[in-house]
Amino acid sequence: MGELMDFLRAEGVSEALLQAAENWKNHQSPVREAALHRIPKPRYPYYGKEIWEEAISALLSGEHLLLAGPKATGKNDLAENLSALFGRPQWDVSFYINTDAASLIGTDTLCGGEVSLRHGPIARCALEGGFGVLDEINMAKNESLAVLHAALDFRRCIDVPGYDRIPLSEASRFIATMNYGYAGTRDLNEALASRFLVINMPSITEENLLKLLGREFPELKPAYADQMTSLFTDIRRKCDSAEISTKALDLRGLLAAVRLMRQGLPAVRALELGIVNKCFDEFERQLVEDVVKSRVPEDLSGREAFAL
Known part of the structure; x- marks a missing residue:
C-alpha cells in the first residue's frame, strides 16, 4: 500500500484525494482474516494521473465504475490497483454468454441436512465489503444482469427469492470493464449503464x-x-x-x-x-x-x- 501511494504521489495524483482514500479505508469495517488474501498486490501500476483522479473521486462518492475502451488500455490493471489502494478484497467475475443469476448471486446447497444459500461472488462481495470486478460485462445476456440492478443503484441490496435480502456493505463497490468489438459482445442495456459512472480508457501513451x-x-x-x-x-x-x-x-x-x-x-x-x-x-x-x-x-x- 505504501509503495502504491508513493507511486501515485510521484505521478502527481491529487494529495487531497489520496488522503481522502486513506481516511475512507481507515473508517471502513476491517476485512475479515479469511478474506485478507483477496486484497490484491498489483503486478503493474496503472499510469494516467487524470484517470486515477476520476476513478478515486467516483469510488469515494459511493459510485460504481464502468471502464470502457479498446484493447491494451489497462482496464483490469486499474481495477486491481483501485482495490489495492482502498484496501478491500476483490472478487473477479468473468462474464460470458451463459452467465446467469445463480452464478452471480449463489445457488442452493445442502448443509447439515438443510438447504441453504451458497453465496456467489456478487453476494460475497456485498457481505464482505469487497470490490467486485465485472470483467467484460457486455458479453453477458442483459436479462442475467437484471439481478444487479438493485445492488448497483440507491437500494444497494440483493433480493434473493426464498432468502433474506442481502444488503451491500458500505465499503462495497463494483468496477465493470468493457471492450469494444470483441466477438460475442453486445450493447449494454440502458438501465444497467445508467448505474455506472463511465470512464473512457485512453490508449497508453x-x-x-x-x-x-x-x-x-x-x-x-x-x-x-x-x-x-x-x-x-x-x-x-x-x-x-x-x-x-x-x-x-x-x-x-x-x-x-x-x-x-x-x-x-x-x-x-x-x-x-x-x-x-x-x-x-x-x-x-x-x-x-x-x-x-x-x-x-x-x-x-x-x-x-x-x-x-
Whole structure:
C-alpha cells in the first residue's frame, strides 16, 4: 500500500484525494482474516494521473465504475490497483454468454441436512465489503444482469427469492470493464449503464509505456526500450488505420516478449511468440512481422538488449 501511494504521489495524483482514500479505508469495517488474501498486490501500476483522479473521486462518492475502451488500455490493471489502494478484497467475475443469476448471486446447497444459500461472488462481495470486478460485462445476456440492478443503484441490496435480502456493505463497490468489438459482445442495456459512472480508457501513451518498461525491466537498455515503445506505437497505428486487426496489439504479449529476451532468446523470435504469432491470418502475420523487423535487428540477441 505504501509503495502504491508513493507511486501515485510521484505521478502527481491529487494529495487531497489520496488522503481522502486513506481516511475512507481507515473508517471502513476491517476485512475479515479469511478474506485478507483477496486484497490484491498489483503486478503493474496503472499510469494516467487524470484517470486515477476520476476513478478515486467516483469510488469515494459511493459510485460504481464502468471502464470502457479498446484493447491494451489497462482496464483490469486499474481495477486491481483501485482495490489495492482502498484496501478491500476483490472478487473477479468473468462474464460470458451463459452467465446467469445463480452464478452471480449463489445457488442452493445442502448443509447439515438443510438447504441453504451458497453465496456467489456478487453476494460475497456485498457481505464482505469487497470490490467486485465485472470483467467484460457486455458479453453477458442483459436479462442475467437484471439481478444487479438493485445492488448497483440507491437500494444497494440483493433480493434473493426464498432468502433474506442481502444488503451491500458500505465499503462495497463494483468496477465493470468493457471492450469494444470483441466477438460475442453486445450493447449494454440502458438501465444497467445508467448505474455506472463511465470512464473512457485512453490508449497508453509512449511516455507511460516507457515508464512501464523502465519499472518492469530496469536493466533494459534505453535504446531498446525506445524501440519496443515505437514498435507498439507502429502496431497501434496500423490497427487504427484498419490495415491489421487488434490481435497483435497486445501489451501483455510485448512485456512477455521482453521477459523472453532477458532469458536470452533472440529478440525477433521473442517478439514472434509474444506478438507476431497472435495473428492467424498469414497476410496479416507478414505485415506485423515486417513492422517488427523494421524496428528490431534480426541478429539482436536477447541479452544484448540488457545491461546485465
